[in-house]
Amino acid sequence: MSLALASAPVRTVQARTAPSLPAAPVAAPLRSIGAPAPSASTEATTAVAASASARPAAPRVRAVPEGTEARGFVLYVGIDEAKAAADGTTLHRIVEALRALTAEIAPSSGTYAAVALAPEGAGGRDVDVVRLALQDPAALAKQREGQGTRDDTDRHPNGVIIDISRKRVLLDGEAAGLTYKEFELLQYLVLREGRTIDRHELIENLWDADDEAPSERTIDVHVRRLRSKLAHYQDIVRTVRGVGYRFDRHADVSIRQASTPSPDLY
Template sequence: MSIAQLSPAAIRRADLAEVAAPSSIGTPTPATAPAPRIRAVPEGTEARGFVLYVGFDEAKAAAAGTSLHRVVEALKALAEEVAPGSQTYAAVALAPEGAGGRDVDVVRLALQDPSALAKHRQATETTDDADRHPAGVIVDISRKRVLLDGDSAGLTYKEFELLQYLVLREGRTIERAELISSLWDAADEDDVPNERTIDVHVRRLRAKLGAYEDIVRTVRGVGYRFDRHADVSIRQASTPSPDRF
């Protein structure tokens, strides 16, 4: 029987048989074991749901003519539509302003995603190695410490709070009155803090900063300002602070 006499179905079967048959030229291809079945979860467990991290801040939501709350409600409605009876829980991830990085990465870290935490720990360990003999100033807000050329500056709690307040408002001159109202209260060491209190603490802070004292700049008649130099780095990690919609 010629090829022309075969039906289309027969031709397809013949093609498949030719592809499946080992070639008579060269070494025959050995038989392989069937591929293992791939599961989304390990054996002995079952999937009970999933997490979808959405990186979308309030400013972007407003620019798009929506809000985080509306996005959450739309996703919850979609889940109910495609999977009736499904349960949902939404949390908003809060991070310090100017934390940087991709929104979704900040969200994953803030909400304690295991893989994001592992990556963050690895990055931190690498950073710790670089801390051993670094040059310049490291203001580590997450660990409440200041390193000067690799050595601890030995700041007191109040001195670090003062520096941190200025660092987090980089480039803005902070009046003494604002520093007093923000960093001191009646329970503090100074019963009646005044502008002199601020000046004394700034002087002590600068003394401990040594050669890098000019990162805390005096603006005559106004207050103080943090000036970042090329040899100054700030470390600040996002903290988990979720809230429910």
């Protein structure tokens, strides 16, 4: 007998042979003849099961509109290397601890970590820098609101504009048409301005572990293609013979990154 039937009220039935004597209603739950009476613990379990079945389904994630599904989330962590050292740790250790915790709680999840870079002395809260770097819509909207309608980034003077926040390079106002990997290569050099980067470091930081690692010769090919697209400004990427490559800023080179620093692969 199902739970629904056992808990339903029982109708009063009158016997045809004694119409003047109404049958008394059955107050106890029905059970099969010969079955033992339910114990107090059984009744409590039944009540809990009935309550659980009536409980509404878990609500959807608040920010997820109808017709879409949540596939993950972003946790912004704002802390620079000096603060991490003062706390007795490093950014790498924080990342690894968060990854380990995620793997423990949800083994089927995947993680990706990036570090947000900003010019030294840029100021502002660390977490705000990270949100802008990762193009958080709310942070970008707040920034635009603070700037009003003024937007100087759409002016294209002569020279080179390396717009890290928008992932583009303009040469005298015209887009250079760099590929994704070419821009990543240029960005890596720009963010380390004045330092010579060897080919091994470029391979290690610009190619994922899952990708087939290119040879040092491949790096030379990428740099050569990048420089050809920079046209008469190609000498901003200098070759240091026997070592690697370096970005040298000229007077006609403008780098836009302070408002929305680009994340770099951690």
